[in-house]
Amino acid sequence: MELRQLEYVLAVAEELHFGRAAARMHVTQQSVSEQVRRLERELGSPLFARTSRRVSLTTAGEAFLPEARRVVDAARHALDVGRRSARGGMEIRVGYADDLGPRLFGLAVPRAPSIKVTPRPMTTPEQIAALSEHRLDLGLGWTPDLRPGLSSLLVAREPLVVALAEGHPLADGAAVDPARLSHQPLAVVPRDVNPLLHDRIIGQLVTRGAAVTVHQEIPSLDRMLPLVLAGSALGITVPSAAAANPFAGVVYRYFSDPGPYIDCSLVWRRDDTSVAVAELVGVVRELRDEGAFLPPDLDGGHR
Known part of the structure; x- marks a missing residue:
């Protein structure tokens, strides 16, 4: 599991659209889709239900999302603390x-x-x-x-x-x-x-x-x-x-x-x-x- 994968999951969950999530993350839609699929394979369960018209969170996705957000927030906080420490x-x-x-x-x-x-x-x-x-x-x-x-x-x-x-x-x-x-x-x-x-x-x-x-x-x-x-x-x-x-x-x-x-x-x-x-x-x-x-x-x- 990689931090970037969690960030992609959060973007898709908030946008409920892989294309908009990709634009927000400044990457291709294929990159977002592939990284989300890799994470889903690692978890053993889909996080999103995908149809041609809509994207929605699965039950596993609903449970996973708050924990993913906590991890990403903690990582950003650690980075911020490190940068500020480097500046004194x-x-x-x-x-x-x-x-x-x-x-x-x-x-x-x-x-x-x-x-x-x-x-x-x-x-x-x-x-x-x-x-x-x-x-x-x-x-x-x-x-x-x-x-x-x-x-x-x-x-x-x-x-x-x-x-x-x-x-x-x-x-x-x-x-x-x-x-x-x-x-x-x-x-x-x-x-x-x-x-x-x-x-x-x-x-x-x-x-x-x-x-x-x-x-x-x-x-x-x-x-x-x-x-x-x-x-x-x-x-x-x-x-x-x-x-x-x-x-x-x-x-x-x-x-x-x-x-x-x-x-x-x-x-x-x-x-x-x-x-x-x-x-x-x-x-x-x-x-x-x-x-x-x-x-x-x-x-x-x-x-």
Whole structure:
């Protein structure tokens, strides 16, 4: 059994087509077919049922596939570890969600000059998947949905704030009771971008008395604010994003206590032995304890 054969099996299983699998692997279809047949002969059972119209996994293929994927992932991880070790082990890939890059790369990275960081802008769920698949070494995201084998560090807990046009009745200077958002058109982060974050925001507003009406799901604050200014929606965001995206005619109000919040967390693999990962996690922890990641106090936010 060869690693390349396992990679061909995975490609065919994902494409359910030998031609597409071959194109993906940059080899001929004959090569893929021959290597899969050799592996099937070694196993003593077909992995795929082939007809002129379709390819499907056999029962043996269904059982074999998860183990093949684990072997291929482990081999790729070993290769990645070896390459990084050859470079001194101080090069790491770091993912970050919207609005979190400046804090991480502006504050933490300069304190670890020996580490070469490759930034990867990614949604939080994308970071979690990439970490699990060894395509990423560290991730900084909003309310991550942790998988087994991952560790996390709470970096900051940010209160939610509501973005309003200056003339909106809720912009009267007082902290906003979440119940006053009932049936107001809200703009929030899309559920398909970060399901746990979306549900956490909506759930907290509901438990605090709001009858939530989502008008639009918008992934970034700069795209949300024109709707707010036009009076089409009220935006839900956090102080750090608000401070980084000033917009004339838009004001922010905190919610009355106990206010809803979301978490910003650093995530890495529990079994990662990289010196660079451990060092950067330590730097972020020190900065957090020094208060460097505390959310800004919005001028005129009226807690």
